[in-house]
Amino acid sequence: MPHEVIMPALGMAQDTGKIVSWLKSTGDPVKAGDALFEVETDKATMEVESPADGYLTDVQADAGADVPVGQVIALVSETAESSGAVAHSPVDTDAPDDAPLPEGKAVIMPALGMAQDTGVIVAWHKGLGDPVAAGDILFEVETDKATMEVEAGADGFVAALLAEATESAPVGETIAIISAEKPTNPVQRSMADGAISKPATTPDQTPKAEAKDEQKSAPTAKQVSKAPPTKPTVKSADGRILASPKARRLALEQGLDLNRLVEAGHPQPFHVADLEVLRALPAQTVETAAAPSHRLTAEVPTDGFSEFALWAAENAGLKDANAVLAGLAAASLGHETAIIMVESFGQSRAYQVPAGAFSSIVEAEDDTAPDLILRDLRMSRVSTVNLGAENAPVLTLTQAKGGLSITLECAGHHLSASAAISLLSEFSGRMEQPLRHLL
Known part of the structure; x- marks a missing residue:
């Protein structure tokens, strides 16, 4: 089955993106992660990667074209032959329903990462009929990597909400409509019930009704799960718990153990809504032995990073050495996107590291739960x-015999023994020969 390549949203208020150039030609073989084309907005230029292995086919837009966000512009197919399929625009609002949708600007589910397929609506900040400005926060969206506030993108009134809070919507799907005039018949729908039109409700009616129901009975996995009970459980290959940063942070603050969801067979990745399932689980009566923690140390004969950081600053414009260090750590971890916390000189800074060039590394929110902590103690006496x-x-860096000593410490549920060995080996090799990351 072909995989769609869509125009990504590089900004919350972005409507279109300009294709700067195609890096692959029609019929070329591609691998997942290969850069297909460069896209430019008024804020940034970024390479868009292939979502799967296959052949680039059915290219719908040439270099220099402005393409609406979310529109399919190519396919990655199993063969090099074009399928003849015409790319569609996900902002089309002609969905089967009981009532026509109002006219206005479509608000789509944005892509917070190149490999993202869906996003979970955490909460709506505006209700039906509410006036909004282009810069007002309309809703919060959560993926397995980040939680972000999304702006309305246009002045007007909320004329339609096409998904409910806690529901998952595909990237590029229209989930709201902003009309220029105050709507006379605003539309409320749900993704779960096949977008069947519902009577318009004010923003505070539905939450109150749900709160009343919750008082009657404790929530169950079937009631609050973001996926049907028949959905197969998804697990990390290395034994790591897959959960969004916000879910991890709230679980830590509230003293909740995500391992209990794993033991119960609840589908991963976990989101904020899954914490209700965790609270509803029966109290444990038998203590289980915790997985043994890991502590490994590697000796690196030479510190190749210091010279590499100077070269990167002078020749590649990468002035933040900690960001480069975070890039090497994330590459060793092997995640599509990772949050790396770098601690040095008594300060901490979090970085969001996507797969690809180091120039795309950006700082993350300070309260974002990291996938990996990197302590740089090379300048200390430790x-x-x-x-x-x-x-x-x-991962802790210290000086040792003209080179480096690198120590990995982690709990057993974070990494399996083999994954811990792989992480330390990969990172040690990159610190000794940083150019390995570029080959």
Whole structure:
């Protein structure tokens, strides 16, 4: 089955993107992660990667064309032959329903990452009929990597809400409509019930009704799960718990153990709504032995990173050495996108590291739960560390015999033994020869 290549949203108020150039030609073989084309908005220029292995076919727009966000512009097919399929625009609002949709600007589910297929609506900040400005926050969206506030993108009134809070919507799907005039018949729909039109309600009616129902009976996995009970459980290949940063942070603050959801067979990745399922689980009566923690140390004969950081600053414009360090750590972790917390000189800074060029690394919110903590103690007198496991795997750099000593400490549920060995080996190799990452 062909995989669609869509125009991504590089900004919350972006309507279109300009194709700067195609990096692959029609019929070329591609691998998942290969850069297909460059897209430019008024805020940034970024390479868009292939979503799967196959052949680039059915290219719908040439270099220099402005394409609406979410529109399909090519396919990645199993063969090099064009399928003849015409790309469609996801902003088409002609869906079967009981009432016509009002006219206005379509608000789509944005792509917060190149490999994102869906997003979960955490909450709507505006209700039906509410006036909005282009810069007003309309809703919050959550993926397995980040939670972000999304702006309305246009002045007007909320004429339609086509998905409910906690529901998952495909990237590019129209989930709201902003009309220029105050709507006389605003439309409320749900993704779960096949977009059947519902009577318009004010923003505070539905939450109150739900709160009343919750008082009658405790929530169950079937009631609040974001997926049907028959959905197969998704697990990380390395044994790591897949959960959004916000869900991890709230679980930590509230003393909730995500391992209990894993033991119950609840589908991963976990989102904020899954914490209600966790609270509803029966209290544990038998204590289970925790997975053993891991502590490994690698000796690197030479510190190749210092010279590489200077070269990157002078020749590649990468002035933030900590961002480069985070890029090497994320590449060793092997995630599509990772949050790396770098601690040095008594300060901490979080970075969001996507797959690809180091120039795309950006700072993350300070309260974002990291996938990996990196402590740079090369300038201190500390020579060995044994601090124990924390909320995420920790890599610590210290000086040793003209080179480096790198220590990995993590809990057993963060990484399996083989994954811990792989992470430390990969990162040690990159610190000794950073150019390995570029080959």
